[in-house]
Amino acid sequence: xxxxxxxxxxxxxxxxxxxxxxxxxxxxxxxxxxxxxxxxxxxxxxxxxxxxxxxxxxxxxxxxxxxxxxxxxxxxxxxxxxxxxxxxxxxxxxxxxxxxxxxxxxxxxxxxxxxxxxxxxxxxxxxxxxxxxxxxxxx
Numbered sequence: 001x002x003x004x005x006x007x008x009x010x011x012x013x014x015x016x017x018x019x020x021x022x023x024x025x026x027x028x029x030x031x032x033x034x035x036x037x038x039x040x041x042x043x044x045x046x047x048x049x050x051x052x053x054x055x056x057x058x059x060x061x062x063x064x065x066x067x068x069x070x071x072x073x074x075x076x077x078x079x080x081x082x083x084x085x086x087x088x089x090x091x092x093x094x095x096x097x098x099x100x101x102x103x104x105x106x107x108x109x110x111x112x113x114x115x116x117x118x119x120x121x122x123x124x125x126x127x128x129x130x131x132x133x134x135x136x137x138x139x
Contacts, residue, residue: 034075036095040129043088047124048081051090054120055079064113072105073097089129 043051058065069075076095081088096102106114 034095034097035099036093037099038131039092040131041090041092042126042129043081043090044124044126045087048088050120051081051124054117054124058113058117061113064111068106068109068111068114071109071111072102074102090125 065077069077074094074096076093078093080091080093082091094102109115
């Protein structure tokens with residue numbers, strides 16, 4: 001696989017958050033534990049450019065996104081597009097102290113950027129790719 005576009009995603013939109021993979025836990029700035037979650041989704045045919053444009057828009061609107069982080073308890077998000085023989089995949093990484101609370105806050109979010117994010121991901125993503133967790137070690 002080749003990473004063709006690093007970018008910024010937003011907390012989960014219209015996906016089954018229970019299937020995110022816990023990858024790592026670490027202590028945050030204030031000593032609290034934070035968990036990293038990863039989701040891999042197929043990108044619909046012809047929608048890679050739209051997803052790239054949305055991620056670039058997120059980078060331009062980083063201050064708005066950081067405001068939603070405070071509401072959600074999220075400390076970091078990353079998004080990557082991988083080209084594979086079976087088509088492009090979106091890899092989405094979220095770090096938060098309480099992931100379930102972050103998901104609830106996102107689902108109930110009053111922020112316009114979160115509504116936009118939900119709409120874009122619903123249009124461009126085409127289901128989750130099952131990825132088994134093979135290593136999960138943390139302190």
